[in-house]
Amino acid sequence: MDYYITCIPGDGIGPEIVAAAKKVLDAVARKFGHSFKYTDILMGGASIDVHGVPLTDEAIATAKAADAVLMGSIGGDTNTSPWYKLEPSKRPEAGLLKIRKALNLFANLRPAVLFDDLADACVLKKEICEKGFDLVIVRELTGGLYFGERKTYTDNGVRTAVDTLKYDEKEIKRIAVKAFEIAKKRRNKVTSVDKANVLDSSRLWRAVVNEVSADYPEVTLEHMLVDNCAMQLVKDPSQFDVILTENMFGDILSDEASMITGSIGMLSSASLNETKFGLYEPSHGSAPDIAGKDIANPIATILSAAMMLRYSFDLNKEADAVENAVRSVIRKGIRTKDIASEGFETVGCKAMGELIAEEIG
Secondary structure (H helix, E strand, O other): OEEEEEEEEEOOOHHHHHHHHHHHHHHHHHHHOOEEEEEEOOOOHHHHHHHOOOOOHHHHHHHHHOOEEEEEEOOOOOOOOHHHHOOHHHOHHHHHHHHHHHOOOOEEEEEEEOOHHHHHHOOOOHHHHOOOOEEEEEEEOOOHHHOOOEEEEEEOOEEEEEEOOOOOHHHHHHHHHHHHHHHHOOOOEEEEEEOOOOOHHHHHHHHHHHHHHOOOOOOEEEEEEHHHHHHHHHHOHHHOOEEEEOHHHHHHHHHHHHHOOOOHHHOOOEEEOOOOOEEEOOOOOOOHHHOOOOOOOOHHHHHHHHHHHHHOOOOHHHHHHHHHHHHHHHHOOEEOHHHOOOOOEEOOHHHHHHHHHHHHO
16 A cells, blocks of 8 residues: 655754654565655755745645655754744744644654663663653643744833733643543553643643543543652653643653653654644754764654554554564664663664664565
8 A cells, every 4th residue: 555755854863864764664665565655845944945934835735645744853053053043933943833733733642661671771760760661741732832822022111021821622622532542542541731720721621631531431530730740750750651731841741751761862753633644753853963974863763653654554563563673673782872881782873774674674
């Protein structure tokens, strides 16, 4: 069967890690008898250099016509890149916000898994690492503070800025349903994270999540304040299965979760709409300081491609094959620079992609 994938290599290490993921997908296609058709589009700094804007309407149309989107990374050095001398709406990250909105990608999934063979890279205490953890953060992606009305003005000589945090019950319900559906395929537990002791938006969030929970009696629901959740993630991450939360809280918590796995280079990500369509990308940034040096870790992008196989294409066996290939290569003591330690073989980005592809067969 043919699957059409729009690829966004992007900026920095993006082209390198997307190339490695394509190599792995091609190995999947050969083994399982599929055909993956790729079309590249520009976004971020690469699009600014060519078109003067971080994302064109034509690029959006190409993305919409595909079965899924696979993205590398966007952006550059905020201190030195000329992209960041532009107004905010013309900077690389504006392209990411635009495509999320245009494709209605309201649900962001960020798994955080501690691989047994990478426990030595985990920053937490040994007794915590030994318990292991396997959680996924389900973050609302197109509402809340990042998309609310904002303004900056001067009042009686005092500069003042306002950002508006707004959610309606429909936005909350659809992300809650997504979280409970994912929990059903995992360990049947949802931890909904809010700040209901302070914010009206969080109180509505909690009420709607409770209403959705009634439709999933097999799934255990608990509520947790965001500050407590931030603490519990480093105290005992094994307690979590699915963490459900709003946009800004999810942004912060998912970055925290990524670091306790040992390397952000291992963390995949998916952004989904109400159909099976999704945009798949690593959780890390563009790392412009190592771009072109063949030392980036492509595993997060490769695991994002596995999520694409699972969530957009319903190819569970194929997704398992990719994830097992990653585990097998790591088990053999092969590492990229970011997860390497004494006694392990260190390889570059291209070689890691090739080794994982070979492991698939």
